[in-house]
Amino acid sequence: MPIDATLPYDDANVFAxxxxxxxxxxxxxxxxxxxxxxDITPQAPVHILVIPKGRYVSWDDFSAHAPEAEIAGFVRAVGQVARDSGLVEPGYRLLANIGGHGHQEVPHLHVHLFGGRPLGPMLSHD
Structure with missing residues (x-):
C-alpha cells in the first residue's frame, strides 16, 4: 500500500x-x-535496492535534510552498485517511488536498479 512520504520516519519499517x-x-x-x-520480488533479471543508512523517508526528505557528504556518498554508492553489477553497458533503469502517486511502499528512501534485459517504455500507456 502506498505511503505518505511527508510523515515522520518510522524506525519499524522493513528497511530499517x-x-x-x-x-x-x-x-x-x-x-x-x-x-x-x-529485491525479494525481482521485476527484472537484475533488481537491486539501494538505501541510504540515514533515516530518510523520501527523496524530498533526503535532499532537504541530509548533509552534503551523505548525499554525495549515496549517489556515488548507487553508481558503484550499477558498475559492479555490469549494468552500465548495455544500460539500466534507476527508479525512486515517492509518496502515494509514486506508489512508494516502504517509508525509507530507496532506489531500484533494474537491468539484465531491455526494459521497454518507462510508463505504460493506459
Missing part, C-alpha cells in the same frame, strides 16, 4: 530492520552511507 540486521537480505554492497541488496 534490514539495516539493523533484524531481517536478512542478500547484500550486494555496503559502505558508510549506503546498503544495497537484491
Amino acid at each position: 530492520k534490514i539495516l539493523r540486521g533484524e531481517i536478512p537480505s542478500r547484500k550486494v554492497y555496503e559502505d558508510e552511507f549506503a546498503f544495497a541488496f537484491h
Whole structure:
C-alpha cells in the first residue's frame, strides 16, 4: 500500500530492520552511507535496492535534510552498485517511488536498479 512520504520516519519499517540486521537480505554492497541488496520480488533479471543508512523517508526528505557528504556518498554508492553489477553497458533503469502517486511502499528512501534485459517504455500507456 502506498505511503505518505511527508510523515515522520518510522524506525519499524522493513528497511530499517534490514539495516539493523533484524531481517536478512542478500547484500550486494555496503559502505558508510549506503546498503544495497537484491529485491525479494525481482521485476527484472537484475533488481537491486539501494538505501541510504540515514533515516530518510523520501527523496524530498533526503535532499532537504541530509548533509552534503551523505548525499554525495549515496549517489556515488548507487553508481558503484550499477558498475559492479555490469549494468552500465548495455544500460539500466534507476527508479525512486515517492509518496502515494509514486506508489512508494516502504517509508525509507530507496532506489531500484533494474537491468539484465531491455526494459521497454518507462510508463505504460493506459
